[in-house]
Amino acid sequence: MKIVGIIAEYNPFHNGHAYQLQRAKELTGADFAVIVMSPDFVQRGESALTDKYKRAEMALASGADLVLELPVCYACGSAEYFAEGAVALLHSLGCVDVLSFGCETKVPELFAPLAQLLLQEPEEYREKLLEYQKQGMTYPLAREKAVTDYLGGKGTAPEAVLELLSSPNNILGLEYVKALKKINSPIATLPIRRLGSGYHSLALDQQFCSASAVRSRLTGKCALRELAPFLPESSLSLLQETALEAGFVTLEQFSSLLHFKLLSEADAGFCRYLDVTPDLSDRIRRILPQYRCISQFISLVKTKQMTEARVRRAFLHILLNITGEATERYRGQGTVFYARILGFRRAASPLLQAIKKQGSIPLLSKLADAKKLLDAPALQMLAQDIYASHLYQLPASGDRKAPIRSEYTCSPVMR
Secondary structure, eight states: OOOEEEEEOTTTHHHHHOOOOOOHHHHHOOOOOEEEOOHHHTTEEEOOOOOHHHHHHHHHTTSSSEEEEHHHHTTTHHHHHHHHHHHHHHHHOOOOOEEEEEEOSSOGGHHHHHHHHHHHHHHHHHHHHHHHHTTTOHHHHHHHHHHHHHHHHOOHHHHHHHHHHHHHHHHHHHHHHHHHTTOOOOEEEEEEEESOOOOOOOOOOSSSSHHHHHHHHTTTTTTTTGGGGSOOOOHHHHHHHHHHTOOOOOOGGHHHHHHOOOOOOHOOOOTTTTTTOOHHHHHHHHGGGGGGOOOHHHHHHSSSSSSSHHHHHHHHHTTOOBBBHHHHHHHHTOOOOOEEEEEOOOGHHHHHHHHHHHHHSEEEGGGHHHHHHHHHHOOOOOHHHHHHHHTHHHHHHHHHHHHOOOOOGGOOEEO
C-alpha cells in the first residue's frame, strides 16, 4: 500500500487543487491520499471563507481519502511553523511514503540544497542575513538576498535561487523539505508545477485560476455561476450551500472581537503571544486609540520592516490566545500529539488501519475520547483548536441569531 500526503488550506478547493491531487496519486501510484488541512483560520493570517468540514468535504469529493486537521497554532504560524507542524503530523502517521506539494520553480532540484543551507546556517550566510536586516529589510527579503549572495558565490545561478525564493508556494515547499530533513523523516518529496494563473493573480482568465481570485469574487458578492469553470462541481455546490446557510466568513467580521481583546490587555502588553515582539506590542498599544476595524488597523501597524501578513498573523495569535511559550513547548515535546479526523472515505478503512497500527500518535475521531487518549499538553493544544473553531462561528451565528455548533457534537465527514 502506497500513501501520498498533501498539506493544504483548500480555501476554497478549486481546479488547481484537483489537478495536484490527481497528479500526485498518478505519479506516485498511491492507493490513498492523506490531506493535512488548515482549520478555520489559515496561514496568511485570515479566517477561511468556509468552515473546515465543508472544505474537507470538497477535498473528499475530488479524490482525497482522509483529511486531518492541522492544529491551529501551526496553521496560523509563519511558513516555518506551518511546515513543521504539518510535516510532523504526516511523519507521525508512520505510513506516508511521499509528500507532494505545488511549486512554481523550473529547478525543483534546488529545494534540497537550499533546505540544507537554511538548516545549517553557515557563518557567511548568517553575516549576510544580519547585514541586510540592519539595512531595514524585512526578514523574507533579507533571507532571499543572503541566500542568493551565498549560493551565487558557490557557483549556483542567482536567478534560479531568486525564482525559487520569490514565490509563496516555493517558500512553503522549501520549508517542507527543511522540516523533513530536520526530523530525518524517510518521507520522499514530489514537487508538482503549478499551472495557470500566478499565486497572487486575481484574474479569472484560465482554467487554473488562483484561490485568491476565487476568494475575491466570493467576498465581492459575485454570482457563484461565474466561478463554475474554475471549480469542481462538488466545490461549487458546497459553496452555494455556505452562501445560503451562513455566508462566507472574512477576517473583517472579527474586528469588534479583536478590538475588545486589545483593549482588555493593553496595560499588560502583548509580548506573550506568538510573533509579537516588544516593538510590535508597544506600537499596537501606542496607536490603539485609532482602531476602527482590522483592515484599517493592520495598515496603521505594518511598517517597512514588518509585512502585512506578519501583522495579520500576530493579530490572529492575540485573538486566538496562541502564545509563544505554549507553541515552543509543543515543538519541544514532539510538535503534534494527535491526528484529528475531519473526514474520510469509507473505502479508506485500510489506510485508517495502517495509521492505527504504525502511527506514533492517536487517531482522534470523537472529542469524547480525548481525555482517554491524550496527556496534558495534547489536551491543551486540542482545547486551543476547539476554542478557535467556536470563535470562528460567532459572526455567522450572530447574524442568524443561531446557537454556536459545538465541536463536541461534530462528526467527521464521510463519503
